[in-house]
Amino acid sequence: MSAEIEYTNLAGISGPLIFVDGVRGVGYGDIVEIRGTSDEIRIGQTLEVDEQRAVVQVFEGTSGLSVRGTRVTFVGRALEIPVDRNMLGRVFDGLGRPIDGAPQVITDRMMNVNGLPINPWSREYPRDFIQTGISAIDGMNTLIRGQKLPIFSGSGLPHNRIAAQIARQAKILTAEEEFTVIFAAMGVKFDVARFFIDSLEESGVLTHSAIFLSLADAPSIERLVTPKTALTLAEYLAFEEGMHVLVILTDMTNYCEALRELSSSRGEIPSRKGYPGYLYSDLASIYERAGRLKGGRGSITQMPILTMPSDDISHPVPDLTGYITEGQIVLERELFNKGIYPPIAGLPSLSRLMKDGIGAGRTRKDHGQVAAQLFASYAKVKRIRSLAAIVGEEELSGLDKIYLKFGTAFEEVFLRQDYLENRSIEQTLEIGWKMLSLLPRDELYRIAREDIQRYYLPQKEAM
Amino acid sequence: MDEILTGKVIVVNGPIVQAVGLTGIKMFDIAEVGPHRLIGEVIRLNGAIAIIQVYEDNTGLKPGDEVMSYTRPLSVLLGPGLIANIYDGIQRPLVGISEVCGSYIRKGIKLSPLDENRKWEFQPLVQPGTDVREGTILGEIRESPLVMHRLLVPPGIYGRLTGIVHGGDYTIKDDIYTVETGAGKYTGKLAAYWPVRKPRPSRNRKKPLVPLITGQRIIDTFFPIARGGTAAIPGGFGTGKTMTQHALAKWCNADIIVYIGCGERGNEMTDVLTDFPKLIDERNGRPLIERTVMIANTSNMPVPAREVSIYTGVTIAEYYRDMGYSVAVMADSTSRWAEALRELSSRLGDMPAEEGFPPYLATRLAEFYERAGLVETLSGRDGDITIVGAVSPPGGDFSEPVTQHTSRFVRCFWALDKMLADARHYPSISWIDSYTEYLTEIEDWWKNLDQEWLTVRNDVMNILLEDHRLEQVVKLVGSDALPPAEQYTLFCAEMIKNAFLQQNSFDPEDKFCSPEKQLKLLKGLLILYKKGLELVQAGLAVKDIAALEVVAGIVRLKSEIPNQEFNRIDEYINKMEQELIALKPSSGGR
Numbered sequence A: 001m002s003a004e005i006e007y008t009n010l011a012g013i014s015g016p017l018i019f020v021d022g023v024r025g026v027g028y029g030d031i032v033e034i035r036g037t038s039d040e041i042r043i044g045q046t047l048e049v050d051e052q053r054a055v056v057q058v059f060e061g062t063s064g065l066s067v068r069g070t071r072v073t074f075v076g077r078a079l080e081i082p083v084d085r086n087m088l089g090r091v092f093d094g095l096g097r098p099i100d101g102a103p104q105v106i107t108d109r110m111m112n113v114n115g116l117p118i119n120p121w122s123r124e125y126p127r128d129f130i131q132t133g134i135s136a137i138d139g140m141n142t143l144i145r146g147q148k149l150p151i152f153s154g155s156g157l158p159h160n161r162i163a164a165q166i167a168r169q170a171k172i173l174t175a176e177e178e179f180t181v182i183f184a185a186m187g188v189k190f191d192v193a194r195f196f197i198d199s200l201e202e203s204g205v206l207t208h209s210a211i212f213l214s215l216a217d218a219p220s221i222e223r224l225v226t227p228k229t230a231l232t233l234a235e236y237l238a239f240e241e242g243m244h245v246l247v248i249l250t251d252m253t254n255y256c257e258a259l260r261e262l263s264s265s266r267g268e269i270p271s272r273k274g275y276p277g278y279l280y281s282d283l284a285s286i287y288e289r290a291g292r293l294k295g296g297r298g299s300i301t302q303m304p305i306l307t308m309p310s311d312d313i314s315h316p317v318p319d320l321t322g323y324i325t326e327g328q329i330v331l332e333r334e335l336f337n338k339g340i341y342p343p344i345a346g347l348p349s350l351s352r353l354m355k356d357g358i359g360a361g362r363t364r365k366d367h368g369q370v371a372a373q374l375f376a377s378y379a380k381v382k383r384i385r386s387l388a389a390i391v392g393e394e395e396l397s398g399l400d401k402i403y404l405k406f407g408t409a410f411e412e413v414f415l416r417q418d419y420l421e422n423r424s425i426e427q428t429l430e431i432g433w434k435m436l437s438l439l440p441r442d443e444l445y446r447i448a449r450e451d452i453q454r455y456y457l458p459q460k461e462a463m
Numbered sequence B: 001m002d003e004i005l006t007g008k009v010i011v012v013n014g015p016i017v018q019a020v021g022l023t024g025i026k027m028f029d030i031a032e033v034g035p036h037r038l039i040g041e042v043i044r045l046n047g048a049i050a051i052i053q054v055y056e057d058n059t060g061l062k063p064g065d066e067v068m069s070y071t072r073p074l075s076v077l078l079g080p081g082l083i084a085n086i087y088d089g090i091q092r093p094l095v096g097i098s099e100v101c102g103s104y105i106r107k108g109i110k111l112s113p114l115d116e117n118r119k120w121e122f123q124p125l126v127q128p129g130t131d132v133r134e135g136t137i138l139g140e141i142r143e144s145p146l147v148m149h150r151l152l153v154p155p156g157i158y159g160r161l162t163g164i165v166h167g168g169d170y171t172i173k174d175d176i177y178t179v180e181t182g183a184g185k186y187t188g189k190l191a192a193y194w195p196v197r198k199p200r201p202s203r204n205r206k207k208p209l210v211p212l213i214t215g216q217r218i219i220d221t222f223f224p225i226a227r228g229g230t231a232a233i234p235g236g237f238g239t240g241k242t243m244t245q246h247a248l249a250k251w252c253n254a255d256i257i258v259y260i261g262c263g264e265r266g267n268e269m270t271d272v273l274t275d276f277p278k279l280i281d282e283r284n285g286r287p288l289i290e291r292t293v294m295i296a297n298t299s300n301m302p303v304p305a306r307e308v309s310i311y312t313g314v315t316i317a318e319y320y321r322d323m324g325y326s327v328a329v330m331a332d333s334t335s336r337w338a339e340a341l342r343e344l345s346s347r348l349g350d351m352p353a354e355e356g357f358p359p360y361l362a363t364r365l366a367e368f369y370e371r372a373g374l375v376e377t378l379s380g381r382d383g384d385i386t387i388v389g390a391v392s393p394p395g396g397d398f399s400e401p402v403t404q405h406t407s408r409f410v411r412c413f414w415a416l417d418k419m420l421a422d423a424r425h426y427p428s429i430s431w432i433d434s435y436t437e438y439l440t441e442i443e444d445w446w447k448n449l450d451q452e453w454l455t456v457r458n459d460v461m462n463i464l465l466e467d468h469r470l471e472q473v474v475k476l477v478g479s480d481a482l483p484p485a486e487q488y489t490l491f492c493a494e495m496i497k498n499a500f501l502q503q504n505s506f507d508p509e510d511k512f513c514s515p516e517k518q519l520k521l522l523k524g525l526l527i528l529y530k531k532g533l534e535l536v537q538a539g540l541a542v543k544d545i546a547a548l549e550v551v552a553g554i555v556r557l558k559s560e561i562p563n564q565e566f567n568r569i570d571e572y573i574n575k576m577e578q579e580l581i582a583l584k585p586s587s588g589g590r
Helices: A135-140 A159-169 A190-202 A220-224 A226-240 A252-265 A279-287 A316-324 A333-337 A367-391 A398-415 A425-436 A449-455 B094-101 B217-222 B241-251 B266-275 B303-322 B334-347 B361-369 B401-409 B418-422 B439-449 B453-477 B484-501 B515-537 B542-546 B554-560 B567-582
Strands: A006-008 A012-014 A017-021 A031-035 A041-050 A053-058 A071-074 A080-082 A090-093 A110-112 A129-131 A151-153 A180-186 A209-214 A244-250 A291-293 A299-307 A327-330 B005-013 B016-020 B030-033 B038-046 B049-054 B066-069 B075-078 B120-124 B137-144 B147-152 B159-164 B168-170 B177-181 B184-188 B192-195 B204-206 B230-234 B256-262 B292-297 B326-332 B373-376 B382-391
Touching: A031 A053, A053 A220, A080 A226, A110 A226, A135 A367, A135 A398, A135 A425, A151 A159, A151 A316, A159 A190, A159 A244, A159 A299, A180 A190, A180 A226, A180 A252, A190 A209, A209 A226, A220 A226, A220 A252, A226 A244, A226 A252, A226 A279, A226 A299, A244 A252, A252 A279, A252 A299, A252 A316, A279 A299, A279 A316, A279 B334, A299 A316, A316 A327, A367 A398, A367 A425, A367 B418, A367 B453, A398 A425, B016 B030, B030 B049, B038 B303, B049 B303, B075 B303, B137 B159, B217 B453, B217 B484, B217 B515, B230 B241, B230 B401, B241 B256, B241 B266, B241 B326, B241 B382, B256 B266, B256 B303, B256 B334, B266 B292, B292 B303, B303 B326, B303 B334, B303 B361, B303 B382, B334 B361, B334 B382, B334 B401, B361 B382, B361 B401, B382 B401, B439 B453, B439 B515, B453 B484, B453 B515, B484 B515, B484 B542, B484 B554, B515 B542, B515 B554, B515 B567, B554 B567
Parallel strands: A090 A209, A151 A299, A151 A327, A180 A209, A180 A244, A244 A299, B230 B382, B256 B292, B256 B326, B326 B382
Antiparallel strands: A006 A071, A012 A017, A017 A053, A031 A041, A031 A071, A041 A053, A041 B005, A080 A110, A291 A299, B005 B016, B005 B066, B016 B049, B030 B038, B030 B066, B038 B049, B075 B192, B120 B137, B120 B168, B137 B147, B159 B177, B177 B184, B204 B373, B373 B382
């Protein structure tokens, strides 16, 4: 086919983009091989084609490329990576090429990294409770197998530790099944990647994990393809091999910045904060690659991590992410400064799939109401605290003072736990009841009477 | 009659394709693009160049590829079999697609939206030889146990019915009737195409006077919507837009629900798909799916099809309206639709208006909401469409263009509040920022139930407004510094929030609250306020009233007393009144 013609010389270079003139038979989204003077092959993808010109984004970046002498070949298909079970236990770059010194993956199964949209009819609604052993998550923001639940963090907050703890502790109550972990790092520092690799190794899951690294020193444009390669392997393992895959993507803010960089070098009209207008659709094409399929055994659970620039949850990246994902775990600097680990914010955190994954036969009948009551009571604590800041604690009513006591206990006993502490859901609910029993019975208006009868602790025991 | 045009692609820029050679093609005609014959629509004509937006993934498309067109506008197929079905934005059946190509949607798939082999039992209602006109009801089909499908003479057809089949089983391919019109013979089938961007005609519009009962207390009592009305639900992420839309789709008393998942999550549609066949409508004992049509163009499906999905949905709604039904359209979310417009307009190089949105955003929104309304249909029956659109403002900021423009074209505004959602107070509709313009129109309906309705509603609303004002003061000085009467107002407002406004959509009794029960609860709370206030003014301490078990128990009435037994609320309130009267003001005041 004409697609194999090699073109020499470029019409121009702008940021991560190159322009090739006089091309024929080039398709939109086709993969491109670029050879500079050094003969090293770079991979790119066409973004726009007309009868004369193709616009190509170069994943490895354009540094060192010259307009003269650069040779370009249009491969005539979209970017594909090999997929195989043997990729577990290995480390790859953002384009899926091994970087651990071990040989190439031998397989004839190739998959398009862009994937295909899942037919909503073919999805199975996720309902299996995953016990993470972290009370703030299990009790109040339950993670469900097949969910996409991001961690909204800020710089310096322990999001990596929390993700690592979840990867280590996560289990399904009904069956002894293990998670396969796929870890994709976009634009993070080597230490962060090292931390994950080490903690996966310590917990013994490294041998059945796959790691995709596009670190801070790699060209920013490579970050755009990294989550897609990782998810392509995840889809293969989950939906063809029937595995349960937990995909950790860090840091999505870096991904979005790479997208903004690309958009700006294409001269597109920016929307909020310079991010392109299609950021929502682009993020959706990543996050929606989670879930379960009807009749399939496997699942993909996604845990993207993103840092909110200056802890601003209304920044486009967390904002659009929150609109797509099924809830969010928000880390709070105030709790972190109090020395509480994990500093999971009580109120803005949410799991949308929780309602159908908990309750009688799944966790415990009172789970939903306990969570609702804890949220409602803690919201009241927050109101009373801001009042106390103005009028002084002494001026508060007796009930308000009880609430303050509840609030402190909630943070110190319920939220706080050790990095190595793995609580069962019964333990979490037990602690929850202990907290609620600090409040008068009448304040527990979100809980059915019979459950109060059964679980409410006499004052002495609650203290 | 259709002419086939062919041309070739010259530019591919994402889903926007330029083609030449299609001489004679019209705006909004369908074009089939490239070797996969991807479906596209002509959205702009520029000299010899036709600009086409492609509704499917077009990677691999090359300049030089063929484009063809039958010069037909983008249309939906309307006929029996829509109910309980799920479609993508351009009405491709998702169930059929999954049978052909598995769990993923491959490109270039073409399937009939309606099952062409299924036999429907058709019962004619008119005799041959009758004069018929557009809208005449020719016969009926039992489409689902809840929906009697009516076959109407299509708009624009007048004349003598020269033939109609006998009662029996027919497919949508079979000829059913012939009409001798002035311009020749018209042969009709059970199904017909209609262009999505063209509203279906009706005789005239009427003033909506009946509320759409949603079973959600804050909506029905405080911010009601009329059948044929328009409402917007704006809210940042996590405030419960989709939950509210689901609750409305489940429990509102429309005959037909069209649920449009526009650029939202795949699992949310799956939730509807798994829930609705199991949920039983109390009013008729049938599963909710039997009155529901679903359009799912989730966020990861092609963006241009998202733009057209709301038109597909509203056209289907108009089709059932024309049969004389009350239809409710849930569009979740109109912001994603607006973003699709923005994305496409930016690829076309349009000069942007606010925040990159095209200048025609407001016009498009207005056109969409204008398709709602109560009308006298062509058949002479009344039919109505209520549109409820979710809006997803970036950062939860209501000053952004989509929320602002939408609020100009809707008459009901159910603003979701992040603070309420954080406290898990659902539905998190703010009683301060929301409004409705239908109150006077639907007042008479409620007055049939109880003459005092509006007074009671306004009295309770005033307690909430007073509470909101007092909260500002409390933030500065604390509640103990307020006079006892105002402290009591705060207490009652808290009771109203917990016993009335907050509603648990997973509680078997509380998920749907009948108008009668709403009224009883509301009156009970007002009695608590009035009686208690007298006592407090006479020197009784607020905490003594709050300490009564019968007072605290009001919070549980919503889930402990079933809808049918609403009169038990009166007994309860009487008992409460007795106990209140029995309280003796203590000498010490508060």
